[in-house]
Amino acid sequence: MEETSMQSFETWNTWTLYLAFGLAGVSLLILLGHIIKLAATSDSKTKYDYINRSEINILMTCSVLLILAGGFFANSTITEINIMWLFVRVFVTVSMGLIFGVIIQNLLKFYYPFYIEKRLKRLRYKPRVSPKTGKPMKLLSEEEEDVYLDEGMQAEENIFSIDYDVWVDEETGYTKIEKYAGHLxxxxxxxxxxxxxxxxxxxxxxxxxxxxxxxxxxxxxxxxxxxxxxxxxxxxxxxxxxxxxxxxx
Structure with missing residues (x-):
């Protein structure tokens, strides 16, 4: 009976360790994939949209996976157990996981936007390169860009629901219009x-x-x-x- 119990503990410890490493590995792969995608995306507007749409969610997913990995790792060294000890382990593990989860969620929700906003601003106003000449294009002012916007676009800007940036290659006349949410x-x-x-x-x-x-x-x-x-x-x-x-x- 005691030998069977020890084997059960060893099996539990082995599988929880595997799960811990597996979850941590998946988290790192997701983060690595995000970094690679950012590095591989050369177009500033495409990168802007991707960061704005996905980055915080990706970081939150990676954090949750790491918290779960930490919980399994902390419970991969069991040598003996009873009902009280099982309750204590479960309670401490869940409590610590929730605490770390709330801390990370608050960091991503209330502090990280300051950092991400600076990055998005740099991407939005980074000079665009004309595919015609390979030279930097000019970003038009609010007054200048109306010539290139149709009535619907101007109406969207007038009620601040959408904001358009118009980039022009002054040498060839090539124009690029980028769309942004007005109060995103x-x-x-x-x-x-x-x-x-x-x-x-x-x-x-x-x-x-x-x-x-x-x-x-x-x-x-x-x-x-x-x-x-x-x-x-x-x-x-x-x-x-x-x-x-x-x-x-």
């Missing part, structure tokens, strides 16, 4: 200083017309401390209609 990233909360201050909803107080600008109100809410604020923005007059009425006159 969280701002720094004025109350708690975490970068968790987001637009919760928008409402148009006054629709723009040919004669007058419109007015938009944005409602902000902090995802961490719950602080709320609102701010009004002007919406440009309807450019195309304004031009038509002027031409007719």
């Amino acid at each position: 990233h969280a701002l720094q909360c004025p109350e708690c200083n975490y970068q968790t201050f987001r637009v919760s909803r928008e409402e148009i107080l006054q629709a723009p017309s040919v004669e007058a600008e419109g007015e938009l109100m944005k409602h902000y809410e902090c995802g961490y401390c719950g602080y709320k604020a609102k701010k009004t923005f002007k919406i440009a007059m309807l450019e195309s209609q304004k031009t038509e009425s002027t031409a007719t006159a």
Whole structure:
């Protein structure tokens, strides 16, 4: 009976050790794949979208796998066990896993966005290279880019739902238009200083017309401390209609 019990412990210890190494290996492979994909992606906009869409989720997945690996590794050296000792082991392992999980989640949710926002900003405004000449292209200002945007694109920019960057090769006229979410990233909360201050909803107080600008109100809410604020923005007059009425006159 004692020999069977020892064999059971050895089997348990062996398999938990295998699981620990396996989970840690999968975590490292996922992280390595992420790093390789970033290194292999040369287009700044493609890299921007990938980081913005996937990086935090990938890091969270790797962290969870490492926490599970640590839990199995900590339980791979059992030599004797009873009901009380089993309860204590399970309780301590789960508790430590939850503590580490909450710490990592908070780091990724409240601190990491400061770092990722800087990287995304560098990628967004990194000079694009023209495929026609191989030279850096010019990023147009908000006023200059309207010539290259259709009415729908301009309307999206006017209500701040979408932001477009227009890059132009001044030598050949080649144009590249990149699309970004207007309020995709969280701002720094004025109350708690975490970068968790987001637009919760928008409402148009006054629709723009040919004669007058419109007015938009944005409602902000902090995802961490719950602080709320609102701010009004002007919406440009309807450019195309304004031009038509002027031409007719």
